[in-house]
Amino acid sequence: MSNPNWKQLNVAVVGGGLGGMAAAVALRRAGHKVSIYERRDFKVEVGASISCAYNGGQWLREWGVDVKRGKPVNLMKLTMRDWETGKILNQYDLDHYEQDWGLPYYMFHRVDMHEMLLECATSPDGEGEPATVVVDHIAKTLDYENGVVTFENGEVIKADVIIGSDGIRSVLRKEIGVIPQMRSAPQTCYRCNVKKSDIEKFGLMADAVDPAIQFWGGFTKGDINRYYKIVMSPCSDGEIVSFYCFMPTEMTNHTQEGFVFEEVPVSDIMAGMYNRLDPLAKGLIEHSIDRMPWRLYVHQPYPYWHKGKTVILGDAAHPMMPHQSQGACMAIEDAAALGIIFGKEYDFANNVEAGLAFYEHIRKPRATRVQAASARATENLNERIGFTSLSAPDAALAAKEGKLTVNEMNEYKMHDHIAKEAKHFSNLFSSPQTSPKALPSA
Numbered sequence: 001m002s003n004p005n006w007k008q009l010n011v012a013v014v015g016g017g018l019g020g021m022a023a024a025v026a027l028r029r030a031g032h033k034v035s036i037y038e039r040r041d042f043k044v045e046v047g048a049s050i051s052c053a054y055n056g057g058q059w060l061r062e063w064g065v066d067v068k069r070g071k072p073v074n075l076m077k078l079t080m081r082d083w084e085t086g087k088i089l090n091q092y093d094l095d096h097y098e099q100d101w102g103l104p105y106y107m108f109h110r111v112d113m114h115e116m117l118l119e120c121a122t123s124p125d126g127e128g129e130p131a132t133v134v135v136d137h138i139a140k141t142l143d144y145e146n147g148v149v150t151f152e153n154g155e156v157i158k159a160d161v162i163i164g165s166d167g168i169r170s171v172l173r174k175e176i177g178v179i180p181q182m183r184s185a186p187q188t189c190y191r192c193n194v195k196k197s198d199i200e201k202f203g204l205m206a207d208a209v210d211p212a213i214q215f216w217g218g219f220t221k222g223d224i225n226r227y228y229k230i231v232m233s234p235c236s237d238g239e240i241v242s243f244y245c246f247m248p249t250e251m252t253n254h255t256q257e258g259f260v261f262e263e264v265p266v267s268d269i270m271a272g273m274y275n276r277l278d279p280l281a282k283g284l285i286e287h288s289i290d291r292m293p294w295r296l297y298v299h300q301p302y303p304y305w306h307k308g309k310t311v312i313l314g315d316a317a318h319p320m321m322p323h324q325s326q327g328a329c330m331a332i333e334d335a336a337a338l339g340i341i342f343g344k345e346y347d348f349a350n351n352v353e354a355g356l357a358f359y360e361h362i363r364k365p366r367a368t369r370v371q372a373a374s375a376r377a378t379e380n381l382n383e384r385i386g387f388t389s390l391s392a393p394d395a396a397l398a399a400k401e402g403k404l405t406v407n408e409m410n411e412y413k414m415h416d417h418i419a420k421e422a423k424h425f426s427n428l429f430s431s432p433q434t435s436p437k438a439l440p441s442a
């Protein structure tokens with residue numbers, strides 16, 4: 001049944017990362033005209049593994065994304081290992097994950113996942129009009145009331161809705177007046193990859209290619225503090241094993257913010273307690289490629305996510321520490337919410353500002369909860385989704401302790417939540433300037 005109160009919108013997505021691509025997919029499927037503006041050429045995409053639990057994967061399924069195109073590894077275990085001996089200390093089984101939730105727990109390589117979403121956003125197949133992509137456009141300023149973005153190359157565009165998916169150092173966030181409250185994290189990270197062919201060639205740790213996320217450290221043990229942690233997982237059809245190597249911030253040689261694209265030597269990672277790391281893990285890192293530093297920051301929740309015709313999503317709205325592996329999933333959920341809210345079931349396409357306020361109302365409590373849990377998991381690996389169920393096997397108890405569980409993440413029903421809240425919202429939100437704080441919490 002067609003909705004006479006719905007209309008097609010021109011949507012400008014500024015930032016073509018994972019969140020921006022997901023938003024483009026969701027909004028083109030909702031019937032809108034989408035243009036993606038990205039600051040650089042996608043050829044410089046780098047990165048390691050990105051895990052995509054059911055709460056993200058369900059949207060890929062709903063959107064008809066060809067997941068095989070992303071070459072996922074389906075995870076079967078989360079394994080905790082001792083830093084020095086590599087002895088398995090604990091294991092959370094994902095054997096029943098697909099049976100329980102209807103989808104596997106995917107592990108993608110960032111580049112593959114990005115290509116998969118880009119293809120889905122721009123393909124002539126699939127619902128809605130294909131999104132267009134414009135590269136080498138760095139957003140500089142924004143007129144949020146009128147929906148006008150000016151780029152560094154002098155080009156100016158106007159749209160009905162502007163989506164700021166421009167990542168952790170978002171220009172659009174600054175332009176809507178949000179000043180991040182953030183501090184340098186006590187922990188820093190190096191990412192690197194090891195090729196499966198090199199594991200075979202050099203006879204390295206054979207079970208590195210097991211479909212599991214394997215952790216070393218993450219707990220204080222004697223003089224080895226909790227900030228020493230490794231997170232390892234295979235991705236890209238199992239051809240690459242990806243590593244996140246964490247250490248206390250004071251150990252790093254790389255104090256500058258940003259994604260540095262110059263490879264660092266192995267010796268930069270093998271500092272401090274890495275000398276005492278399990279020899280099998282050490283052997284892998286010594287044969288790694290693509291070694292990049294990754295500075296981490298802890299952000300407080302932002303006061304608001306939208307102003308006028310502009311809204312922020314993904315890392316621009318709720319940057320989080322990586323310890324719940326939920327950064328990409330939260331960006332996908334944001335995109336899903338926008339797709340539903342501006343879809344034909346609702347009237348928000350006729351009142352963009354109310355729709356953006358509603359999006360914030362729906363998304364902020366859940367994303368903020370995950371953001372806080374990601375910061376807690378920096379200090380204690382038992383706070384990680386999955387391990388929370390081992391340390392407090394009773395889901396109700398874990399919830400009472402405020403811990404995030406697999407159940408809480410995967411049982412959430414966004415369509416129902418939006419339908420329920422939309423009823424209150426249209427009455428409460430008579431003026432686009434009303435503070436969303438006055439609304440009932442989700």
Ligand SMILES: Cc1cc2nc3c(=O)[nH]c(=O)nc-3n(C[C@H](O)[C@H](O)[C@H](O)COP(=O)(O)OP(=O)(O)OC[C@H]3O[C@@H](n4cnc5c(N)ncnc54)[C@H](O)[C@@H]3O)c2cc1C
Nearest residue numbers: 015016017018019020039047048138139166167314315327
């Ligand atoms: C290079 C890179 C590597 C990453 N690697 C990992 C990883 O290995 N593991 C992990 O868990 N997370 C990684 N992340 C973070 C992870 O991708 C995010 O948590 C999550 O995917 C949220 O996506 P996002 O779209 O909000 O942000 P991002 O994926 O960061 O995308 C933001 C996009 O906006 C573009 N952009 C920024 N400023 C402007 C501007 N002024 N004008 C136009 N475009 C702009 C950027 O080039 C980028 O493409 C990485 C991010 C980046 C950018």
